[in-house]
Amino acid sequence: MLSHAHEVFLEVARQLSFTKAGQTLFLSQSAVSKRVRALEEHYKTGLFERLGNAVQLTAAGELLYRKLLLARQLQHELEQEFTELSPEFQPRQQMVIGASTTISLYVIPPVLSAYLGRYPHTQLTLKNRNSENILKALLEHEIDLGIIEGIHKVSHVTYTPLLTDEVVAVCSARNPLHRRELEAQDLRRTPVALRETGSGTLAVLEEALQTHGIRLTDLQVKVRLGGTEALKNFVRVDTCLAFLPRQSVMKELAAGELVEVPVRDLNLVRHFDFVQRKGTENNLPYKTFVQFARRYYGNAKR
Structure with a gap:
């Protein structure tokens, strides 16, 4: 097994930050520094070059990082095989997953609960950000697995479908709009509240509007709000x-607090995808979690 010092080194090397590594590992910055110094004394060479508040790996650090990633993968594979041979063997594993706001609030919690019930020795951290920032965290090695929505695909990233969902137009039950059926062109004259730039929900809306020759700047945007809950609470008391x-407003629609406004010719279907850096798709335990979540939502054959 990798030593605790090696695990700490891996986290610092992954995030290139002693502070962020300490936050992830629930260690003080001094404790992180102490373990890295112990490794540097053991290998008789520096592993990080300190540049003010930033750090970067030395040649020796790069070598150690590459080898430890291979060793960790072998360790995970060995633990997985032993788990299958002996159900009583339950190794402790760590996962840091990033998910966009809607997924964090409404989609992934039941999956996490079921997964932790099956793998109780997993220490799991979920980071909640919008889709654009989850993708950024993935590319910067802050996380190893993300779940995002409605964002244009980029290279160096593997996308694995999880499920599809619908974005719906809603308003307060007191709003006269709820008695109407709209068309896409009507949105030019309708006050709207939107999510912030980088939101997967906003990206899906923008793409659908473009098929009708409508830009976001053509809309009467009353406010932009960061987060699904903030937007939902605002529209409940406003007239826009x-x-x-749909996942986020099912309770409000059922209770009559919000009302769905049909937009006849606007198709707002979005996809929730797992995202991983290319070449890391088989890394455990993330591969196990992806398979588990897809089975949970009945998409194993998608």
């Missing part, structure tokens, strides 16, 4: 229209 994931 909002576009929200």
